[in-house]
Amino acid sequence: MGFSKEQLLARLKELQIPFVTYEHPVVMTVDAQDKKNRLYIISALADTRVDLKVLSTRLGLGKGGLRMAPEETLQEILQVPLGCVTPFSVINESARLVLISRHSASSSRVEDTEQSHISLLLDQGFRAQDCCFFHPLSNDMTICKRKRMVVRLSGFDFLKEISTALKSQDLDKFLRSIGKESPYVDLEANPPVGKDQPPDLASFVPSGSTVLPDPPETASSNLPSSTNHTSLDDKSPVVTAKVAKTSSNSQKVDGKPSKAVNPSVSSFSSGQLLDEIVDKAATLVLSEITKDTINQHGEQLGLVVSNSIRKYLGSELKYLAVIYKNTAYTEGFHAGIHYQPKRL
Amino acid sequence: MENNAKQEEEKGEVVVNPWEVSSTTGKIDYDKLIDKFGCQRLEETLIQRVERLTSQPPHVFLRRGVFFAHRDFNEILDAYERGEKFYLYTGRGPSSEALHLGHLVPFMFTKYLQDTFKVPLVIQLTDDEKCIWKNLSVEESQRLARENAKDIIACGFDITRTFIFSDFDFVGGAFYKNMVKVAKCVTVNKVVGIFGFTNEDIIAKISFPPVQAVPSFPSSFPHLFSGRDNLRCLIPCAIDQDPYFRMTRDVAPRLGYQKPALIESAFFPALQGETGKMSASDPNSAIYVTDSGKDIKNKVNKYAFSGGQDSIENHRKYGANLEVDIPVKYLSFFLEDDAEVEHIKKEYGAGRMLTGEVKKRLIEVLTEVVERHRRARAAVTEEMVDAFMAVRPMPNMFN
Numbered sequence: 001m002g003f004s005k006e007q008l009l010a011r012l013k014e015l016q017i018p019f020v021t022y023e024h025p026v027v028m029t030v031d032a033q034d035k036k037n038r039l040y041i042i043s044a045l046a047d048t049r050v051d052l053k054v055l056s057t058r059l060g061l062g063k064g065g066l067r068m069a070p071e072e073t074l075q076e077i078l079q080v081p082l083g084c085v086t087p088f089s090v091i092n093e094s095a096r097l098v099l100i101s102r103h104s105a106s107s108s109r110v111e112d113t114e115q116s117h118i119s120l121l122l123d124q125g126f127r128a129q130d131c132c133f134f135h136p137l138s139n140d141m142t143i144c145k146r147k148r149m150v151v152r153l154s155g156f157d158f159l160k161e162i163s164t165a166l167k168s169q170d171l172d173k174f175l176r177s178i179g180k181e182s183p184y185v186d187l188e189a190n191p192p193v194g195k196d197q198p199p200d201l202a203s204f205v206p207s208g209s210t211v212l213p214d215p216p217e218t219a220s221s222n223l224p225s226s227t228n229h230t231s232l233d234d235k236s237p238v239v240t241a242k243v244a245k246t247s248s249n250s251q252k253v254d255g256k257p258s259k260a261v262n263p264s265v266s267s268f269s270s271g272q273l274l275d276e277i278v279d280k281a282a283t284l285v286l287s288e289i290t291k292d293t294i295n296q297h298g299e300q301l302g303l304v305v306s307n308s309i310r311k312y313l314g315s316e317l318k319y320l321a322v323i324y325k326n327t328a329y330t331e332g333f334h335a336g337i338h339y340q341p342k343r344l
Numbered sequence: 345m346e347n348n349a350k351q352e353e354e355k356g357e358v359v360v361n362p363w364e365v366s367s368t369t370g371k372i373d374y375d376k377l378i379d380k381f382g383c384q385r386l387e388e389t390l391i392q393r394v395e396r397l398t399s400q401p402p403h404v405f406l407r408r409g410v411f412f413a414h415r416d417f418n419e420i421l422d423a424y425e426r427g428e429k430f431y432l433y434t435g436r437g438p439s440s441e442a443l444h445l446g447h448l449v450p451f452m453f454t455k456y457l458q459d460t461f462k463v464p465l466v467i468q469l470t471d472d473e474k475c476i477w478k479n480l481s482v483e484e485s486q487r488l489a490r491e492n493a494k495d496i497i498a499c500g501f502d503i504t505r506t507f508i509f510s511d512f513d514f515v516g517g518a519f520y521k522n523m524v525k526v527a528k529c530v531t532v533n534k535v536v537g538i539f540g541f542t543n544e545d546i547i548a549k550i551s552f553p554p555v556q557a558v559p560s561f562p563s564s565f566p567h568l569f570s571g572r573d574n575l576r577c578l579i580p581c582a583i584d585q586d587p588y589f590r591m592t593r594d595v596a597p598r599l600g601y602q603k604p605a606l607i608e609s610a611f612f613p614a615l616q617g618e619t620g621k622m623s624a625s626d627p628n629s630a631i632y633v634t635d636s637g638k639d640i641k642n643k644v645n646k647y648a649f650s651g652g653q654d655s656i657e658n659h660r661k662y663g664a665n666l667e668v669d670i671p672v673k674y675l676s677f678f679l680e681d682d683a684e685v686e687h688i689k690k691e692y693g694a695g696r697m698l699t700g701e702v703k704k705r706l707i708e709v710l711t712e713v714v715e716r717h718r719r720a721r722a723a724v725t726e727e728m729v730d731a732f733m734a735v736r737p738m739p740n741m742f743n
Binding site for chain 2: 325
């Protein structure tokens with residue numbers, strides 16, 4: 001389900017990012033994809049020259065790595081029509097998590113699943129600009145960022161495009177709220193890339209964490225993958241920027257200690273935290289009780305399983321608890337420093 | 345003693361100071377270093393004492409000899425036994441955004457100390473030091489300090505008893521008063537002897553050491569420790585930081601303060617081996633906390649220096665050289681299960697286990713460490729960093 005422009009504007013309002021509507025000239029965006037089908041959105045000012053070949057080398061993809069993305073990919077993943085790809089399109093949940101599986105076969109087995117994001121590159125010139133304009137997910141409107149809220153409306157009939165003004169750090173705020181850092185890049189630069197100088201934009205190449213392959217017999221006990229908890233779903237205080245994390249397939253590591261690597265979900269609510277703890281314990285218990293271990297330990301199996309829970313889960317869960325505690329304290333602290341004393 | 349240190353450095357043997365760690369022979373002789381610096385070995389008896397006092401198993405790093413030297417740690421334990429508390433002080437020089445596992449070692453150990461002894465912790469981010477030595481701009485070093493703070497927080501420190509501060513933000517007030525007091529007790533000759541400064545060095549360098557010294561004194565943090573001037577300090581750090589605290593311990597009695605205690609770690613080896621240098625410009629010399637599972641697998645398989653023999657027959661015959669083998673060394677840092685580590689060492693040393701298997705196990709262990717860190721890191725927000733770095737009271741810091 002893609003975001004509509006109303007939802008986007010509502011979201012911006014929620015984040016208390018001030019915006020004003022405006023008319024203005026448009027910004028160019030380039031939608032590119034590389035050989036491994038990773039997508040890049042490159043947003044540049046109208047007069048910045050963007051050379052795909054140079055960018056390709058700077059990203060570490062070699063000289064011909066980047067090419068324009070086909071329209072179907074845009075439709076499917078970014079859910080915007082052609083010409084409307086903008087930094088805001090990364091708000092769509094589908095854009096944040098793209099599952100590319102090789103040979104998605106009939107079995108439930110997924111081999112070598114790679115998860116990647118769309119990588120967003122913004123012209124560093126945006127930061128210097130008073131105003132930058134982006135289509136907010138539809139081509140009859142544009143969002144613009146402006147340092148000051150000066151509104152000069154020279155007649156609404158000229159305004160084919162209404163836009164919203166945001167301060168430059170507010171775009172950053174928005175991007176952070178959906179889990180993207182501010183990826184400002186000098187798009188015109190052409191630094192030499194060689195053995196001694198690694199590709200300077202290599203960090204922008206989306207690389208999810210590749211998880212270890214899934215042994216088929218434990219596939220059923222794995223938790224569903226790709227539940228991407230985005231900050232938009234959390235009922236979180238408006239100003240706190242939460243980072244949306246990608247989830248990974250829950251895995252069993254082959255070998256003696258059967259540990260479950262669970263989806264990295266930000267446990268901000270106590271319900272989620274407890275669910276996760278219970279899930280982890282349950283999967284561990286299930287993995288420990290097999291035919292072999294029943295034969296091996298017999299009546300002692302209960303003791304063995306509980307010891308292994310203590311050993312493996314103990315420290316794991318303590319980490320979770322610390323994260324939860326720190327988050328709760330931070331939210332309280334933040335509320336405290338913004339507290340407005342009662343008017344007398 | 346400082347003059348001897350200088351002479352030995354000139355002989356080209358082993359150089360260990362906060363800005364340089366190198367050895368002409370490649371390997372660092374830790375026994376010699378302990379003698380040279382004048383600190384003490386962390387004996388097995390002390391480790392057992394920690395276990396008894398805290399009723400918890402000692403940390404992996406203690407059991408495996410990663411933290412191997414100390415100054416006055418036994419006195420801290422004596423005081424603790426009497427019911428007297430202490431506080432922890434550690435820090436990081438934020439020179440780069442990318443942190444690798446070696447950087448996390450002191451923090452992982454400090455977290456263990458905080459949890460088992462239930463004491464407060466101050467963490468100093470020496471952004472000024474990096475601004476001076478690495479010639480970064482003030483803004484850049486401050487930015488790096490904040491970024492590094494996030495990774496440090498991700499190590500799992502308790503926000504109700506941890507105060508993180510950056511020098512540029514915090515120096516002043518009582519902290520600065522202590523800095524001047526310390527600086528009044530140390531001559532130029534002394535710092536030249538300890539740190540190797542020269543007449544051509546900028547005065548910023550020469551005036552920096554007090555900044556790293558004064559967090560050892562509780563009066564530097566009036567918002568935390570006011571009225572507790574006798575509170576002792578324990579400093580977990582890598583052994584190359586010892587010079588700062590030799591100087592501090594020398595000065596403390598003259599100021600009427602307690603000498604800080606230290607507990608020191610060995611150096612984390614580079615992937616390519618003891619002789620290799622871990623450097624920020626070579627991404628393959630270490631495992632970074634931002635590495636993906638695939639990166640880790642690739643780095644370990646391709647670059648981790650193996651002590652195995654060159655052919656399978658030779659390996660079965662002679663076994664592996666555990667002294668130089670990096671996968672085994674890394675496993676001894678990060679694999680918790682003592683029995684398994686012993687087993688691997690035995691089988692691999694005898695030639696029954698192959699390098700590939702050891703590397704495979706290492707990849708699993710490291711992937712888990714990095715994953716856990718990444719997950720914790722993702723939960724760190726800007727507001728959380730602000731909260732950790734806020735000058736605020738910590739009412740339950742000793743409970």
